[in-house]
Amino acid sequence: xxxxxxxxxxASDVKWFRIEAPLVAKHRKPGQxxxxxxxxxxxxxxxTVADSxxxxxxxxxxxxxxxxxxxxxxxxxKGDSIAHxxxxxxxxxxxxxxGHAVVVGGGVGTAVIxxxxxxxxxxxxxxxxITGGRTKDLxxxxxxxxxxxxxxxxxTDDGSYGFKGTVADKLVELLEDKERxxxxxxxAGPVPMMRAIAELTKPRGIKTIVSLNPIMVDGTGMCxxxxxxxxxxxxxxxxxxxxxxxxxxxxxxxxxxxxxxxKQERVSLERMEHECELDAQ
Amino acid sequence: xxxxxxxxxxxxxxxxxEREPGVRNQDFKEVNVGFDLKLAQLEAERCIQCKExxxxxxxxxxxxxxxxxxxxxxxxxxxxxxxxLKDNALPGITGRVCPQEEQCEKVCVRGKGKGCPVAIGHxxxxxxxxxxxxxxxxxxxxxxxxxxxxxxxxxxxxxxxxGELTKKGHDVTVFEALHTPGGVLTYGIPEFxxxxxxxxxxxxxxxxxxxKIICNVVIGRTFTIDELMNxxxxxxxxxxxxxGLPVFMNIPGENLKGVYSANEYLTRSNLMRAYRxxxxxxxxxxxxxAVVIGGGNTAxxxxxxxxxxxxxxxxxxxxRSRAEMPARNEEIHxxxxxxxxxxxxxxxxxxxxxxxxxxCGCECIEMELGEPDASGRRRPVPIKGSEFIIECDLxxxxxxxxxxxxxxxxxxxIELNRWGNIIVDEKGMTSKAGVFAGGDIxxxxxxxxxxxxxxxxxxxxxxxxxxxxxxx
Numbered sequence: 189x190x191x192x193x194x195x196x197x198x199a200s201d202v203k204w205f206r207i208e209a210p211l212v213a214k215h216r217k218p219g220q221x222x223x224x225x226x227x228x229x230x231x232x233x234x235x236t237v238a239d240s241x242x243x244x245x246x247x248x249x250x251x252x253x254x255x256x257x258x259x260x261x262x263x264x265x266k267g268d269s270i271a272h273x274x275x276x277x278x279x280x281x282x283x284x285x286x287g288h289a290v291v292v293g294g295g296v297g298t299a300v301i302x303x304x305x306x307x308x309x310x311x312x313x314x315x316x317x318i319t320g321g322r323t324k325d326l327x328x329x330x331x332x333x334x335x336x337x338x339x340x341x342x343x344t345d346d347g348s349y350g351f352k353g354t355v356a357d358k359l360v361e362l363l364e365d366k367e368r369x370x371x372x373x374x375x376a377g378p379v380p381m382m383r384a385i386a387e388l389t390k391p392r393g394i395k396t397i398v399s400l401n402p403i404m405v406d407g408t409g410m411c412x413x414x415x416x417x418x419x420x421x422x423x424x425x426x427x428x429x430x431x432x433x434x435x436x437x438x439x440x441x442x443x444x445x446x447x448x449x450x451k452q453e454r455v456s457l458e459r460m461e462h463e464c465e466l467d468a469q
Numbered sequence: 470x471x472x473x474x475x476x477x478x479x480x481x482x483x484x485x486x487e488r489e490p491g492v493r494n495q496d497f498k499e500v501n502v503g504f505d506l507k508l509a510q511l512e513a514e515r516c517i518q519c520k521e522x523x524x525x526x527x528x529x530x531x532x533x534x535x536x537x538x539x540x541x542x543x544x545x546x547x548x549x550x551x552x553x554l555k556d557n558a559l560p561g562i563t564g565r566v567c568p569q570e571e572q573c574e575k576v577c578v579r580g581k582g583k584g585c586p587v588a589i590g591h592x593x594x595x596x597x598x599x600x601x602x603x604x605x606x607x608x609x610x611x612x613x614x615x616x617x618x619x620x621x622x623x624x625x626x627x628x629x630x631x632g633e634l635t636k637k638g639h640d641v642t643v644f645e646a647l648h649t650p651g652g653v654l655t656y657g658i659p660e661f662x663x664x665x666x667x668x669x670x671x672x673x674x675x676x677x678x679x680x681k682i683i684c685n686v687v688i689g690r691t692f693t694i695d696e697l698m699n700x701x702x703x704x705x706x707x708x709x710x711x712x713g714l715p716v717f718m719n720i721p722g723e724n725l726k727g728v729y730s731a732n733e734y735l736t737r738s739n740l741m742r743a744y745r746x747x748x749x750x751x752x753x754x755x756x757x758x759a760v761v762i763g764g765g766n767t768a769x770x771x772x773x774x775x776x777x778x779x780x781x782x783x784x785x786x787x788x789r790s791r792a793e794m795p796a797r798n799e800e801i802h803x804x805x806x807x808x809x810x811x812x813x814x815x816x817x818x819x820x821x822x823x824x825x826x827x828x829c830g831c832e833c834i835e836m837e838l839g840e841p842d843a844s845g846r847r848r849p850v851p852i853k854g855s856e857f858i859i860e861c862d863l864x865x866x867x868x869x870x871x872x873x874x875x876x877x878x879x880x881x882x883i884e885l886n887r888w889g890n891i892i893v894d895e896k897g898m899t900s901k902a903g904v905f906a907g908g909d910i911x912x913x914x915x916x917x918x919x920x921x922x923x924x925x926x927x928x929x930x931x932x933x934x935x936x937x938x939x940x941x
Contacts (some may be wrong), residue, residue: 211691223650231741231750232648256750272648274685405741405751406656408687409644409873410713411733415724422717422724427875441724444826448726452752460748 210245218303220280225272250299255458286371289313295379306336324349380461386434397433482585490806513541525574550600558632564594611638619703624652626709626908628925644686656740689876712909713873722820727828731867756863762866764794787851788816843846897927
């Protein structure tokens with residue numbers, strides 16, 4: 189059992205957790221993730237490790253309640269526990285000195301780029317961070333990013349907070365700033381957002397690393413469920429990734445494969461809601 | 470009164486009682502029911518107690534087969550269980566999935582000519598099941614040696630080694646990457662062939678012996694081998710992480726929705742219990758028309774799983790003929806009984822897509838058998854212009870597995886062959902001092918019992934290695 193030592197609501201459906209997982213904490217590097225399983229009937233889902241403290245033996249996870257598992261997880265509080273936390277998994281990010289590094293997070297994807305901002309800054313880069321959401325409540329981790337970046341831009345599609353527009357719109361502005369040319373871009377978020385950013389940077393030839401989130405089961409390269417097409421090659425995101433060259437990713441295929449269990453996900457959710465109603469009675 | 474050899478020779482081989490094909494292909498309960506005491510005794514009496522028993526030589530873990538059979542014949546099940554458990558820590562598992570027809574039963578003198586060998590496997594299962602329910606074992610811990618051994622992987626090789634080394638007094642910790650122990654036994658073999666409760670019970674017995682099992686630890690990520698030895702204080706390591714890398718066919722349409730590797734399909738169903746969705750949270754695609762590619766046990770397991778998950782049409786596509794299939798005869802036979810369609814001598818060339826990205830067909834080409842290849846089996850040769858389409862909404866590729874590079878890539882001083890398998894000497898030692906390996910990571914995809922044989926051999930070598938270390 190892995191104990192939840194602290195929990196905090198970041199937005200209406202986004203929650204932050206500090207979890208006791210000493211073996212993961214000891215070895216985890218930025219860019220890596222864990223696979224968690226809530227209980228004996230649970231499914232295995234990957235979650236990026238937002239931060240870790242090897243001394244205290246803790247890791248931090250940021251979770252958006254979207255499906256059944258994440259919803260159940262987001263109802264957990266300090267003192268509760270998670271049956272299984274496995275990791276760290278995936279290849280750590282290659283942290284290089286590129287001069288001006290831009291990290292771009294869409295919604296809860298910001299949890300993925302937060303540790304990268306930290307590591308890129310420590311490596312001597314000037315770090316610009318863009319974090320965005322559809323509306324004000326969906327912009328997360330802005331304060332945390334402030335501490336580890338040189339400049340932070342918050343964006344909302346509806347203009348309810350910060351820059352009005354998408355993270356890609358904001359990136360266009362940065363791309364046009366001749367004073368501070370961009371060495372590399374690291375981005376994580378919904379597939380359409382990552383695709384939009386890769387399409388923006390490809391003609392300009394700016395290195396763009398995207399963190400992919402396909403469906404996974406084991407996380408060790410054993411099942412191949414998380415396969416993605418990178419250039420002409422099939423890669424397993426759990427062991428070869430999760431980060432890849434955004435200019436080589438087949439986003440259409442990734443987007444389509446993510447929809448494979450939509451029907452079952454609805455069944456799970458409806459059943460959970462029904463059980464909650466029964467509990468409430 | 471003991472029977473005379475002549476009387477023993479008159480007894481016919483007893484069939485394994487099985488559940489009706491049309492009933493069992495609707496659920497995941499075990500196909501084989503098992504012998505009762507009467508059947509078991511009758512079958513055990515068929516053993517003529519050879520002085521030089523070839524069956525023992527052909528058993529990778531060298532069980533004293535005639536002795537345990539004699540105890541069964543005499544109705545002394547306790548002694549039979551003790552004989553069996555002395556050499557085999559996982560008899561409920563091997564009694565179900567071991568290819569006895571290729572090993573102990575193959576050399577049984579009762580099987581000569583038109584005869585039938587003694588059903589050693591069925592009797593092993595009988596005794597294992599009896600022992601699990603009835604045997605009250607007291608484990609007295611041996612004198613601790615003070616040596617710590619790390620085992621990577623809790624599949625058949627790892628568990629066997631762990632049991633053997635614990636008996637010698639070493640302090641053994643098994644690291645399992647997944648959240649449940651058992652390795653391929655748990656994620657790969659379906660419950661209708663090997664119920665998870667059998668694995669749980671045999672793992673639990675090892676724990677009672679003193680074996681420590683830590684799940685959710687991925688060697689190669691959570692720790693490297695060097696960290697285990699230099700920082701965590703392990704004196705020796707046994708690597709038995711299996712053949713956990715799916716091989717894909719590399720044909721167009723492979724990444725469509727509804728196309729699985731057998732590893733993923735079986736892991737979802739067996740380890741994650743997706744066959745009980747939504748009671749269990751992991752989903753799995755239920756195909757109306759399933760196509761499974763391959764001819765081994767994994768292919769049989771996959772296609773029979775698809776049938777149980779409601780496929781009206783479950784088809785096995787294999788590029789050679791039935792005679793060349795690597796699956797156990799029993800499994801092929803069970804699959805046929807359960808209504809699996811065998812489409813032999815053909816191979817997929819591409820998968821067809823529906824408008825919304827789901828697989829909707831499997832285009833195959835017919836094959837004929839040419840000259841024998843390196844494996845000694847006749848090579849399949851495509852027949853030009855013979856392409857045809859099998860309509861389907863689920864495809865499972867079960868064409869083999871490779872060596873998973875996660876561990877070996879982080880331990881560059883372990884020598885590998887060109888397929889990425891770890892090279893070991895006859896004692897199971899790798900090119901890295903103190904590191905041993907066995908099972909599928911050294912062999913490529915093989916059997917449970919061969920992995921256990923490797924484990925036993927390596928345990929002896931590790932024990933010797935540690936004793937020599939002590940003498941220095």
